[in-house]
Amino acid sequence: MxxxxxxxxxxxxxxxxxxxxxxxxxxxxxxxxxxxxxxxxxxxxxxxxxxxxxxxxxxxxxxxxxxxxxxxxxxxxxxxxxxxxxxxxxxxxxxxxxxxxxxxxxxxxxxQPAAKRDSPDAARRLFAMSQPIAGTLAERYLAGRGIQSSTYERALRFHPGCYYRDFLTGETQTLPALIAAVTGLDGRITGIQRTWLDAAGNGKAHIVDPRRSLGHLLGNAIWLGFRPGAPVPMMAAGEGFETMASLRTVMPTLPVAAATSANHLAGLIFPRGCRRLYIAADADAAGRHGIQRLSQRAGEAGILTLTLRPQLGDFNDDLRHLGLDHLAAWLRDQLAPEDAYLLTPSG
CATH class of the missing domain: 3.90.580.10 (Zinc finger, CHC2-type domain)
Structure with missing residues (x-):
């Protein structure tokens, strides 16, 4: 400065x-x-x-x-x-x-603004302390959201007692949480996103802000279906983890990146060899500037961008309320014709 x-x-x-x-x-x-x-x-x-x-x-x-x-x-x-x-x-x-x-x-x-001390290290420690999600409350939560194959995603883990602090009251408690790793293109964890869960299995925990991120997020993402260092000729990117996990449910071979916010989406670093980028939009306009900036940067890098739009609020709403087959049919007309093979309807 x-x-x-x-x-x-x-x-x-x-x-x-x-x-x-x-x-x-x-x-x-x-x-x-x-x-x-x-x-x-x-x-x-x-x-x-x-x-x-x-x-x-x-x-x-x-x-x-x-x-x-x-x-x-x-x-x-x-x-x-x-x-x-x-x-x-x-x-x-x-x-x-x-x-x-x-x-x-x-x-x-x-x-100069001080960097958040040890945030990536804290994220890596928490991720290491967590467990695979198979058979856990986290798997049950994602299944309830219609998200399939989550047990195969190495970026996702479960912590049975993750620390939570209410920043208004100062009160603290430990709650079960879904832990999603934020990584760079080299696969190194730079941050995490925590989604605190209701211990009785009724969705997210009943707290003011049940989802928080930690660490160095700009340029990085929650990557699903991505092999670090491998070329990625085609991918999808968006803000929310559940939005991108929903797209991966209907297109299970497509690597996807959840950037966690509109600002971080705008700054996403493109993987090697990327030639076509699908950007997942939500129905509201809150993340429009992130989409516009990412599209501009992709164009400058010679990457073709296409925007995917949901029928309802977001693609997880579509998946849960309209079903996988309906979502696949809705997306078919939005994909490049040669990419229709990506869709995997349930029938």
């Missing part, structure tokens, strides 16, 4: 509460945190902005517990306003602060 950027971030942090009220207006203050859905000002409770510096951290720093993204208040202004160039972000920050343009400073490096 340049000196001028670090100075702006520091000045914004001095007015963190006011910045949040201006740019994250869909949130609210709870204790020393501003709570909102995400850095783009969606409603919800997964993003936490620290409002005052204390022993736990600096004012203005934020983390999204759903995606493991983090940053400072300049990032808040950039994302909430939809800005791209730093000049635009700086101008908006200066407008808010009603301050003249500062001269560049030389000591800004010390104010």
């Amino acid at each position: 340049s000196g001028s950027a670090s100075d702006l971030a520091r000045r914004l942090a001095d007015h963190a509460d006011a910045v949040c009220r201006e740019y994250l207006s869909n949130g609210r203050r709870i204790g020393n945190y501003w709570i909102v859905g995400d850095v783009r000002n969606a409603s919800g409770r997964s993003l936490h902005v620290r409002l005052k510096t204390n022993a736990r951290g600096h004012a203005g720093k934020w983390v999204d517990e759903a995606t493991a993204e983090f940053g400072d208040l300049l990032d808040v202004i950039r994302e909430s306003c939809g800005l791209v160039e730093f000049r635009e972000v700086a101008d908006e920050a200066r407008r808010f602060l009603a301050m003249p343009r500062p001269q560049p400073r030389t000591h800004g490096a010390q104010h």
Whole structure:
């Protein structure tokens, strides 16, 4: 981060509460945190902005517990306003602060956002402590979602007592969880996604945010049906794990990547030899910018992209409510004609 950027971030942090009220207006203050859905000002409770510096951290720093993204208040202004160039972000920050343009400073490096310490190591440890999902509550959960062949996916494991902390109340508990590995193209685990489950087998656990990610996620994904290092001439990618696992249920030979969020989808690293990319969309517009950015990057890399759209909210909704055969028929017209062989109806 340049000196001028670090100075702006520091000045914004001095007015963190006011910045949040201006740019994250869909949130609210709870204790020393501003709570909102995400850095783009969606409603919800997964993003936490620290409002005052204390022993736990600096004012203005934020983390999204759903995606493991983090940053400072300049990032808040950039994302909430939809800005791209730093000049635009700086101008908006200066407008808010009603301050003249500062001269560049030389000591800004010390104010860089700190990386989440040991997150990939923690992810790898938790994955190693987990067990294969065959015969577990995790397999039962996925089967209830219509997702088949999950026991053969090496990225999926089960933990019978995974730690969960409610960030609003501070209360902690241990719950069973489906653990999905986030990996790079070399197969090395860089993060995980935890889906806490109801111990009685009734879907997800009845907690505020039953799904959270941990680790280094940008560029990486939950890969299903992928051999590290092998060329992948054709694949599918999308945000949600269950969306992509549903597509793999109906197209079991197609490698798929779940990027865990729209931002991470936009930054997905393409495997070697990729020539055709199917991008799974949801019915709402929340992830549209991720799809657009990924399509643009793929085009620049010479990769043909085609968008797959569900009939209902997402492809897991289609799979559960309409059935595998109906989903296969729905997808057939959206695939390139030469890829129709990928579909495997139940009949």
